[in-house]
Amino acid sequence: MGNGIIIYIEHLRGIVSDISFEILGAARKIADDAKMTLYAVVAGKKVDALLPGLGKADKVITIEDDSLEMPTPRAIADILNAVGSAKGISLYMIGGTNISSGIGVILSVKQKIPLINLCKNIRYDDGAIIATNQLFGGKILSEVKIEDSKGIFCINPGSFKSEPGKSGTFPQTETFEFKSKESKLKFIKIIEPDLSDVDISKEEILVSVGRGIGSQDNISLAEDLVAVLGGAVSASRPVIDQGWLPLNRQVGKSGMIVKPKLYLALGISGAPEHVEGMKDSSLIVAINKDPAAPIFNFAHYGLCAEIEDIVPVLTDCIRNKKG
Amino acid sequence: MNILVLLKMVPDVVEELKIGDDFKSLDRDWLRFILSESDEHALEQAIILKEKYGGTVTAVAPDAPELDDALYSALAKGADRAFKIIGEWDIYRSPGLAKVFSRFIEINNIMGEQTLILSGSQAIDDLEGEIVYYLAEFLGLPGCCVVTSVQYNPDSNCITLLKEFSGGLRGEFELSLPAVIGIQAAENPPRYIPIAKIRNIMKTQKIEEIEIPVEGIPNGLTIEKLFEPEVTDRAEILEGTPEEVARKLVEIFSDKGII
Ligand SMILES: Cc1cc2nc3c(=O)[nH]c(=O)nc-3n(C[C@H](O)[C@H](O)[C@H](O)COP(=O)(O)OP(=O)(O)OC[C@H]3O[C@@H](n4cnc5c(N)ncnc54)[C@H](O)[C@@H]3O)c2cc1C
Numbered sequence: 001m002g003n004g005i006i007i008y009i010e011h012l013r014g015i016v017s018d019i020s021f022e023i024l025g026a027a028r029k030i031a032d033d034a035k036m037t038l039y040a041v042v043a044g045k046k047v048d049a050l051l052p053g054l055g056k057a058d059k060v061i062t063i064e065d066d067s068l069e070m071p072t073p074r075a076i077a078d079i080l081n082a083v084g085s086a087k088g089i090s091l092y093m094i095g096g097t098n099i100s101s102g103i104g105v106i107l108s109v110k111q112k113i114p115l116i117n118l119c120k121n122i123r124y125d126d127g128a129i130i131a132t133n134q135l136f137g138g139k140i141l142s143e144v145k146i147e148d149s150k151g152i153f154c155i156n157p158g159s160f161k162s163e164p165g166k167s168g169t170f171p172q173t174e175t176f177e178f179k180s181k182e183s184k185l186k187f188i189k190i191i192e193p194d195l196s197d198v199d200i201s202k203e204e205i206l207v208s209v210g211r212g213i214g215s216q217d218n219i220s221l222a223e224d225l226v227a228v229l230g231g232a233v234s235a236s237r238p239v240i241d242q243g244w245l246p247l248n249r250q251v252g253k254s255g256m257i258v259k260p261k262l263y264l265a266l267g268i269s270g271a272p273e274h275v276e277g278m279k280d281s282s283l284i285v286a287i288n289k290d291p292a293a294p295i296f297n298f299a300h301y302g303l304c305a306e307i308e309d310i311v312p313v314l315t316d317c318i319r320n321k322k323g
Numbered sequence: 324m325n326i327l328v329l330l331k332m333v334p335d336v337v338e339e340l341k342i343g344d345d346f347k348s349l350d351r352d353w354l355r356f357i358l359s360e361s362d363e364h365a366l367e368q369a370i371i372l373k374e375k376y377g378g379t380v381t382a383v384a385p386d387a388p389e390l391d392d393a394l395y396s397a398l399a400k401g402a403d404r405a406f407k408i409i410g411e412w413d414i415y416r417s418p419g420l421a422k423v424f425s426r427f428i429e430i431n432n433i434m435g436e437q438t439l440i441l442s443g444s445q446a447i448d449d450l451e452g453e454i455v456y457y458l459a460e461f462l463g464l465p466g467c468c469v470v471t472s473v474q475y476n477p478d479s480n481c482i483t484l485l486k487e488f489s490g491g492l493r494g495e496f497e498l499s500l501p502a503v504i505g506i507q508a509a510e511n512p513p514r515y516i517p518i519a520k521i522r523n524i525m526k527t528q529k530i531e532e533i534e535i536p537v538e539g540i541p542n543g544l545t546i547e548k549l550f551e552p553e554v555t556d557r558a559e560i561l562e563g564t565p566e567e568v569a570r571k572l573v574e575i576f577s578d579k580g581i582i
Binding site (some may be wrong): 012017070073074097098099101102104105106108109110114115116117118130133135136137138139140141142143144145154183184185186187188189190191192193195201205229237238240241242243247248250253254255256257261262269282283284285286290292294296297298299300301302303304305309310313314316317318321322 | 334336339360417418444445447451453455456459460461466469490491492493497502512546547548551552554559561568576577579580581582
């Protein structure tokens with residue numbers, strides 16, 4: 001096996017992203033199994049506050065520069081490339097998040113090593129690293145094997161628990177000198193979601209509609225149900241993109257992360273980018289007409305049926321029960 | 324503005340997906356192909372930009388089943404030209420296809436000061452990552468993905484972008500053209516085009532066919548195997564008439580203290 005693994009610690013607004021701890025935990029196991037050193041790279045304008053808790057890495061490599069306040073993927077790829085070259089390492093793990101999107105591809109072009117995207121699992125087995133990927137909206141998995149420890153693995157958020165990656169000990173650190181090049185992509189500002197009417201991440205019950213709802217008119221089916229059940233209506237991405245519901249109702253990778261007591265998914269297929277946002281809900285119930293829909297792999301209860309046939313009956317039933 | 328939209332066909336996941344006898348690829352007899360959803364949005368964003376700021380829209384795609392329909396539909400929506408890159412492309416993924424697109428751009432001498440290259444942010448089969456960033460590297464241009472809004476300022480020749488982060492947060496960025504942008508969602512949902520209009524376009528406009536040399540274009544990573552997710556704790560499926568399952572659900576909700 002190679003000299004080690006390099007993982008990238010993603011952070012936003014002074015907080016280390018959960019995905020970084022997921023990766024720390026998963027990479028720690030691989031490093032132990034393969035007897036490799038685990039390096040974590042932290043780059044930012046100020047990094048000190050990010051370091052406690054990263055003790056699962058054998059060494060944290062820090063890069064501080066004013067230009068790294070909101071770094072471009074190219075700047076981070078340049079850094080990971082330089083660190084890898086200095087340490088003789090070509091094995092990387094990066095979060096498959098919107099913020100980190102692009103880092104893996106650019107690094108793969110620079111290092112001429114493959115990028116393996118959409119990983120939901122990654123393990124060490126007899127000299128090889130084997131990744132499992134979620135393709136086709138989570139309906140099919142693939143397995144890819146890297147035998148020369150040269151590759152970049154992008155990990156889908158929510159694939160691993162974050163606890164095993166967390167540590168109470170302060171890591172060993174090493175500073176790395178790096179001057180980033182001027183970027184043509186200029187960061188202007190962060191825009192907050194408009195939560196003035198509803199914050200779905202605070203609701204205890206969500207009736208969530210997906211493309212299977214069929215039309216804007218049918219959203220009233222979910223609204224009627226919420227009127228008797230309580231909570232709020234949320235949605236998957238296509239419903240928002242169609243303009244059927246406002247942006248603040250979106251659950252998932254780009255939308256809100258929700259953990260209600262009840263998540264009732266109506267006509268949602270359960271693509272990884274959606275599941276990322278709702279998988280920790282206490283009770284998940286899915287209504288979908290496709291028995292092979294991936295949402296049934298995450299739900300506690302499922303109804304294989306048409307929304308239109310079930311939801312009005314369910315609404316009546318709850319109304320009667322509540323009297 | 325001179326806008327190039329790179330398109331790709333992908334299997335429609337609404338249909339049943341069957342794994343082929345080699346256990347490494349999908350059984351193509353079962354597949355129905357559609358335009359990748361975010362490419363559909365990239366095309367829409369291109370047409371919106373053309374309507375706002377003028378210029379031309381050129382749509383390009385590697386050949387695939389059902390592609391002609393998608394390209395005629397692009398012309399009907401307002402694309403000025405549509406190119407089909409002929410050949411067999413199923414073994415290529417993002418790094419290879421980005422090379423193909425960069426050769427297309429070179430051969431047709433497309434790059435200019437006001438060139439904006441758009442494509443979908445990520446497709447459902449992008450095992451090797453986003454085409455947009457590969458292409459940006461190959462062409463030495465700035466790139467950005469997961470974009471949901473593009474505004475152009477003709478005076479400065481700059482575009483302003485909104486990129487999605489997580490938790491509903493978005494980032495605003497600015498960059499000067501030429502650039503490569505991965506669209507996640509267009510400003511407006513992709514427009515609907517009546518079949519009659521597409522039929523009409525088929526009579527009046529042509530899809531241009533072009534060949535690209537494939538030497539030196541990398542094949543995709545080798546997949547060891549494809550398989551369906553094995554699930555240990557799949558949902559308990561409730562069965563019965565709508566009234567029966569509704570009653571069961573209400574029982575579950577009250578057991579869990581939800582109602
Ligand atoms: C970078 C990136 C970020 C993303 N961010 C998000 C995000 O934040 N949130 C998000 O949701 N997605 C996100 N996506 C998109 C995601 O990949 C999926 O495309 C999306 O979640 C699919 O939404 P859906 O399940 O509603 O639609 P589909 O996948 O089309 O599923 C519709 C489902 O409805 C069922 N159905 C149809 N008709 C009926 C009926 N009458 N009754 C019952 N069932 C019916 C079908 O069987 C199907 O399973 C993102 C993708 C990318 C690449």
